[in-house]
Amino acid sequence: MRIGTSMSTKRLDEVCVNEYKIPLIVMMENAILSAIKHLDMDLYDKYIVVSGVGNNGGDGLGIARQLKARGKDVKVFVVGSMEKITPCSKTNLDILKAMNISCRTLDIKGENINILEELKTSIKNSDVLVDCIFGTGLEREVKGVFKDIINIINTNKNLVYSIDVPSGINATTGEILGVCIKADKTISFEFYKRGFLKYETKEYIGDVVVEHVGIPEHIIKKYDDNEYITSIDFVKGNIKSKNKFSFKNNFGKVTIFAGSKGFSGAAFIASEAAIKSGSGLVTLVCDEDIQDIISSKVSEGMTANYKEENRINKLIETSSAIGFGCGMGDNKLTLERLEYVLNKSNCPMIIDADGLNVLKNNINILKKCENRIIITPHLGEMSRLTGKSISYIKENRLDVAKEFAKENNIIVLLKGYETIITDGNILYINPTGNSAMANGGMGDCLLGMITSFIGQGLEIFNAVVCAAYIHGYIGDILSKKLYTVNATQIINEIPSIMNEFDIEINL
């Protein structure tokens, strides 16, 4: 699913109208017809449509017409200066009038008290309110009669379905411009709006569906922003095709540097996750004093300790992917080991946890490793790496991750609700995962999965996107029956879920 901004919508509209000669009224009618499919007409009969005078309002007027044509009871309220009404909205308003569908008009300059009372009563007597006051054209603080109407709707509503965006939200930034409709469902056009990704907007957007307005796929592709929400089809497609045609017999040889005294669990989880994700050969490199404990637990993997220099050198040279950092300790030794492995290796390297902590103020050591480093920080680690505050990163996480990836020529997987994966150019948002998974060891498990997928020969960026998706997908399935989901439970499910995905890694 594509992510887009107000600008993306505007640009597409212009291209369609000017270059491809698709009249806007045609796209609006497509939008209307695709929106009404989601208005639960089999459940409800009484609708109220509240429209503005922009094209979002036009969508609403057309929706009212289509609802009426299907025998529904519809009341329409239009708010705004009538001299500003867009041509397509005017056309739809004229059709409504010709059909004798009554429209109450709230002019911003007029005295509206009686109509506001009427609106309140109509809302109470209806099943569903369709919100078409503002769409992607909202550009300033919502005031006056618009504010009054939104407050009345939020206070008196039964169900509210917002068209394109809940009125009051900046579709690009997610900023609430003073007041905003609290939608139960948002039926958005062409793009999942970038603003919806801001955590604070979740209480306004409700369930989001994205519908098409009939713009040919190749046009959208040409003008999209390279920002997407990962779909299950993307995951299936990527993992399957890579293995089917390119790496069928190559399961990869991976090395994981992890664990230290008191942190053997991290090393175990990362290695076991790589094994269960289908790697052919997994070797864990750890401190000598935890090697025996881990060897006894990781029966299908091998272990090495830091004293075995020649063996480690050979592992680094021959690995198809290296995972580094879980439970190693935030200290000078870890930094030295990181530099050593970075210098000696040529394969993709995934750095997490203490591997990231020691990179603070040393990020330049990644510069010489062009295009083969993946970092997987959570917000705190990202804050230490970038020097930016956690609250700033939270507010601007897409741009912070993108800029950091671009500056350092790396792939960044920024963990959190709706994890981000970006190489600075393309960005994917991971829609899977849940709060039942918020416990120790999850990051180690993800590191093992990413290392394994890359080691098996998947394209690096796609491997990270797929690993994040499957990791969260398993968590989502388990959380339906478990209050908390831990890393070991995820690991145990990897083979069966991969099978369910029809992923051919183990063929």
Ligand SMILES: NC(=O)C1=CN([C@@H]2O[C@H](COP(=O)(O)OP(=O)(O)OC[C@H]3O[C@@H](n4cnc5c(N)ncnc54)[C@H](O)[C@@H]3O)[C@@H](O)[C@H]2O)[C@@H](O)CC1
């Ligand atoms: N390609 C697409 O995705 C399509 C989008 N359509 C619809 O078109 C919408 C965009 O239409 P518009 O660009 O006309 O924008 P809007 O319909 O969002 O509204 C713009 C109008 O609101 C006014 N306005 C902006 N901020 C205000 C504020 N704070 N207080 C009072 N008035 C304010 C503007 O002056 C303008 O008159 C989309 O959201 C979508 O619903 C469809 O109709 C056609 C195809």
Ligand SMILES: [K+]
């Ligand atoms: K709206």
